[in-house]
Amino acid sequence: MAEIVIRDAIANGLREALEADERVFLMGEDIGAYDGAYAVTRGFLDSYGPERIRDAPIAESGFVGAGIGAALTGMRPVVEIMTINFSLLAMDQIINHAAKLRYMSNGQLSVPMIIRTVTGGGGQLAATHSQSFEGWYASVPGLRVAVPATPYDALGLLRASFKQQDPVIFAEHSLLYGVRGDVPDEYYEVPFGSAAVRRHGADVTIVGYSRMARVALEAADRLAQKGREAEVIDLRTLSPLDIETVVESVRKTNKAVVVEETWRTGGFAGEVASAIQEEAFDYLDGPVARVGGLDVPTPYSLPLEQATIPDAARVVGQIESSFGL
Amino acid sequence: MAEIVIRDAIANGLREALEADERVFLMGEDIGAYDGAYAVTRGFLDSYGPERIRDAPIAESGFVGAGIGAALTGMRPVVEIMTINFSLLAMDQIINHAAKLRYMSNGQLSVPMIIRTVTGGGGQLAATHSQSFEGWYASVPGLRVAVPATPYDALGLLRASFKQQDPVIFAEHSLLYGVRGDVPDEYYEVPFGSAAVRRHGADVTIVGYSRMARVALEAADRLAQKGREAEVIDLRTLSPLDIETVVESVRKTNKAVVVEETWRTGGFAGEVASAIQEEAFDYLDGPVARVGGLDVPTPYSLPLEQATIPDAARVVGQIESSFGL
């Protein structure tokens, strides 16, 4: 068991795959000479050389498509899109191609490709650089979406991603790279489609993922100070979505709030909330609540930005106003 | 009062704007010499010439961006993206630029641009050509989204779109161009953010938009044969979303089903369903139901395609199973 940060958990997972499987290679902007925009691939170029740590031109559509093609020939590309904001430039390749080739070819083709990217706001990067599109990808049949919030999950889900035969969007949160946590020395995986109950409690269920899973825990701590025990569920993957674990919890607590960083209107939290009431309506004391980002392009200025992105105080406030807790 | 098809309603609205305002121009693939992929702009090139009916190269990002730039100088571009499937190639321009410039400049810039595009499946166009992304656009702050289902609304919303100072996604359904309906001779507009109650009934509320609003009506007809009266609400615009009209209806019927063509998981119907239970929980007899497209890339083969896209039978079936009606 070692305590490491998420950045290193991912780096370790990548190194492990690069060493175990010569079909694995990395491709993306500034992953080599620059060491990675978020320093995840630091030192990789020296270890594995420029063929396997392939610095790409700034051409998201081009190199994502190249990843698809390489996967079709039997390689296992890990394509890095520097941030999910830039994935809009590759969206056609991801959605109209990677996600559909298996189906349209009736299983003749498969695209075992991992797209690593960075999601979320919070560093004053302003509107073009603070978005969270993982929920959109999660709605696209043919794609898998992982959204780890701990070093353990980051490594475990990355390992599981390498086992997938389908394209995986692996969304890392920019503010979580430095988060520490225990990682076993023995090999393990975190399966896709299994949410984690991060904290047990009987009073309310808080559902989150990625950084919002941590915000949910923070909110639970605050509630605990008021004598309320929240159950906190970290979805870990959005596709597949483990709604069963969520519903089971809600059947116990009878109250649910879903927390998400993206714009509240039309977010993936709407899926989760809808599904909860579909599956557990008779158990609910009141409507499933949602806490989301404000419906504005993320402003640059710190106080405005802070008011835009959900935090523990807002989650607690929502729980108070929704459920009187 | 004249009975016309949606195609002509839109063509009339475009001609009206072209004639009233010299800042208005059209730009897109094959809108001129070809007369428009869906023949909406038939004859326009002759009437207005190649400067204002501007055939563009197949470069979605390029000409959408060009529309943004032209709007910044005071023009009123109507940019046509042949179908919403191809809008993925322009998504960066739409979401990272058009939607954000007003906010990031604190109101210094504005992008009064209409993006006309064609949404939906149903013509055996298969996976890459049968998608419905309007719900994604509706979640993006800074964009407006219109989804007309009748000639009256098509013209009325188009007129309202020309009054908007913000980018509008005007999503026309490929299968609705031939739908007939009455359109007054006098000038009128359909305001954004006002849903239409298409049919009154007390037993269940069916919410839809675009072609699914028509499917909802069909389902209501079938229910009527069973002696059940459904209230049918056509959202008409997704942004702004007129949830009040929906909630008001649900408070009366106590039952709601939201119908949408896109993939059920993560669709905009999740927003509507979540909002309904947030606003009208105590009025609900049971969970808000959703009927959506199957979570598969749309198959080409006719029977498979038909099973993928929601139809009246599925809506009626859902209402039966959800509410025993």
Added chain:
Amino acid sequence: MKAAVNLEKTEVAEFYRRMLLIRRFEEASARLYMQSLIGGFLHLYIGEEAVAVGAISLLEPQDYVITHYRDHGHALARGMDPKACMAELCGRATGASGGKGGSMHLFDASRHFMGGHAIVGGQLPIGVGIGLGIKMQGKNAAVMIFFGDGAVNEGEFHESMNLASLWKLPVVFFLENNLYGMGTHVDKTHAAGRDIYNSAEYYKIPAVQIDGMDLLEVREATTEALRRVRAGNGPVFIEAMTYRYRGHSMADPVKYRENSEVEEWRINDPIDRFKALALEEGLITTEEMEAIQKEVAEVIAEAIDYAKESPFPELEVIHNNVYAHRTSK
């Protein structure tokens, strides 16, 4: 027209047969479309047969082909079974992809025919990636990417040319310049005009422009291209000037061009020209040709019957092959 002197008699028969097969297949498709046996969009390759047949006939089994939605010609040239192809167009369970892809999305992985891509330009980066996969695995193979003059305007064209050249990938960029992207003439969409092969120079990619109505010229250029590519010198670019006689798709009323333009191109019909030359040079006899015509007619009739008689897919397959492992949702 190039001289046919270096051709074997068996080759001549095969090229003639293959071009005719495509032509007849397309004509049959048009009929089935009019009878509503084929749905969706249908894009015919009639007039362009020499390109696919000339180029693809030079590939080895380990090579790859990728193309756009006007793909029947490339698929058949690569050896796809006409029955499976026609059944796919008719949406049948016996189709190449069980009816899931349709006309615009044909695939035959066993022959390294990688589609059939209906988003203009989308196959370009994927083709480049196939080249990357080939190179990284040290395979002795090439990838041939077909695309149209309209696709050249997409940003992905630029990105793909740059990547392929930068990484010296074994890619043949095969441009089928039929002068139109849907209803819009290349002169109206492409600042450089119709000599698109000139674009390659900047990327340091060798390029030629050829008569795409001449099977022998196509073969000559392709031979040279493959020689370079197989030598590990990176990508090459071939622009074949060609023409589609029919509309862009069956839905196209073709108002944007004069019929006289079509007639002019028909004078250089690739099949007629090849036929005349082969006869002239004594590489085929009228009888042999008639036998081939008869054989092709039978293959087409068989394909139609096969397609018509095949069942539609069962609804239960609808959730298959979304993912490698079938999931409940």
Added chain:
Amino acid sequence: MKAAVNLEKTEVAEFYRRMLLIRRFEEASARLYMQSLIGGFLHLYIGEEAVAVGAISLLEPQDYVITHYRDHGHALARGMDPKACMAELCGRATGASGGKGGSMHLFDASRHFMGGHAIVGGQLPIGVGIGLGIKMQGKNAAVMIFFGDGAVNEGEFHESMNLASLWKLPVVFFLENNLYGMGTHVDKTHAAGRDIYNSAEYYKIPAVQIDGMDLLEVREATTEALRRVRAGNGPVFIEAMTYRYRGHSMADPVKYRENSEVEEWRINDPIDRFKALALEEGLITTEEMEAIQKEVAEVIAEAIDYAKESPFPELEVIHNNVYAHRTSK
């Protein structure tokens, strides 16, 4: 170095002042960033001042400027108030955009400074559209689009070049080739290598490559470019070879290049060179220069104070300017 003979003394003073203003502004920004008064990503323009000042000084008020995230230099060269600029960087209510845009997204519509765009390549089609708007309205204006060597690899570059040429738009494509896109050298990402101006030929766009460290050469090339553009002959392309002394952003540890490379470029520092030349040719005196230095220092100090003392925006503005009309949601 070009001869400065045609310059007025007032111009010389102004160019010097403007370049120095940018340099000092950037240095101050770096300090404020280290003090956490500026957040987000901060990209400094130090070393490239001659480009923005040389080029933009030739524009008329009705012309437009659009650029990428490394935008302080262009904004200040276009006349943005340093106070409003610094306040924006500090996220204050008094900032150019009330703190909503930040360093990467500066705008000054009154001066036709159209941003400040942080998605690489994104400003290219928008700039082209500005050119289209100008042309369709028959305005006597041009648009100058600044972009980097990294942006050239994006598909939008290709699409934009094609559109601008096809429609003969009044666009100056102004490439600031500082040899790196983030940490990746242009030779490693661009198949054609560093002489990117050669790309323009295929699009039929006249192009030159110039020394971007020489204000006078920048002005000469820009003058000629604007002459062509204003004559209605369509776009032109200028590639200015330049260099950023600092890292890509303040977050960049700069491990991908040798310090000696930076030192070599510093020898040609645009401000030093211009200063030396102006002194040599007697177009400015040491005293005049010192006065300018003092004035600039004061302007910067004032801007810093202004920014620091300005309030943060009130939370209630958060929903303003999402749409033209404020909505509840």
